[in-house]
Amino acid sequence: MDFYKETALSCIKEVHAVVEKVSEDQLHYLANMLTTAKRIFISGEGRSGLMGKAFAMRLMHAGYHVYVVGETVTPSIERGDLLVLISGSGSSVAAYDFAKKTREKDASIALVTTNRDAEIGKISDKLLVLPAATKYRKTNEPDTIQPLGNQFDQSVHILLDALIVYLNQESNEKMRKRHTNME
Numbered sequence: 108m109d110f111y112k113e114t115a116l117s118c119i120k121e122v123h124a125v126v127e128k129v130s131e132d133q134l135h136y137l138a139n140m141l142t143t144a145k146r147i148f149i150s151g152e153g154r155s156g157l158m159g160k161a162f163a164m165r166l167m168h169a170g171y172h173v174y175v176v177g178e179t180v181t182p183s184i185e186r187g188d189l190l191v192l193i194s195g196s197g198s199s200v201a202a203y204d205f206a207k208k209t210r211e212k213d214a215s216i217a218l219v220t221t222n223r224d225a226e227i228g229k230i231s232d233k234l235l236v237l238p239a240a241t242k243y244r245k246t247n248e249p250d251t252i253q254p255l256g257n258q259f260d261q262s263v264h265i266l267l268d269a270l271i272v273y274l275n276q277e278s279n280e281k282m283r284k285r286h287t288n289m290e
């Protein structure tokens with residue numbers, strides 16, 4: 108088989124290994140938080156943020172009231188809202204600050220991370236823990252052929268897409284109509 112295809116299939120196997128180990132209870136809990144939140148705020152730095160934006164877009168298509176933290180049109184977070192923080196390491200400084208602010212405002216926090224001992228986790232309502240490699244290559248992280256946090260990013264993307272399949276009640280047509288008509 109070609110080298111590139113072989114490599115892609117190895118990446119898929121790496122994601123499979125992570126997804127297999129994720130707690131179904133944690134996924135259910137996060138799904139419940141998403142459906143009961145007044146509004147959903149999504150945040151993450153770098154590639155974690157890109158995975159978050161992809162998730163936010165599908166939530167919007169599915170009819171959820173969702174914002175991406177840091178966008179100019181994103182309002183202040185309030186009681187009843189949910190902040191979904193995506194951080195592979197669980198140690199991004201901005202993520203901690205956003206979590207603290209969210210706590211002060213009495214809104215809920217769900218942290219998606221590899222690090223169950225993260226400081227942010229201690230002030231979060233719920234964690235979704237993915238046993239994936241991050242850019243830090245900690246001793247408890249799995250081996251990966253990929254650079255930095257790719258394995259985490261890809262696993263987050265697939266798991267959040269799977270949540271959309273579960274949470275979405277809309278037809279493809281209705282979702283497509285919500286999709287931007289300015290492209």
Ligand SMILES: O=C([C@H](O)CO)[C@H](O)[C@H](O)COP(=O)(O)O
Nearest residue numbers: 153154155194195196199255256
């Ligand atoms: O962009 C990223 C980097 O390329 C590692 O894959 C990370 O997503 C970014 O550095 C944020 O880190 P985490 O908060 O640990 O996800």
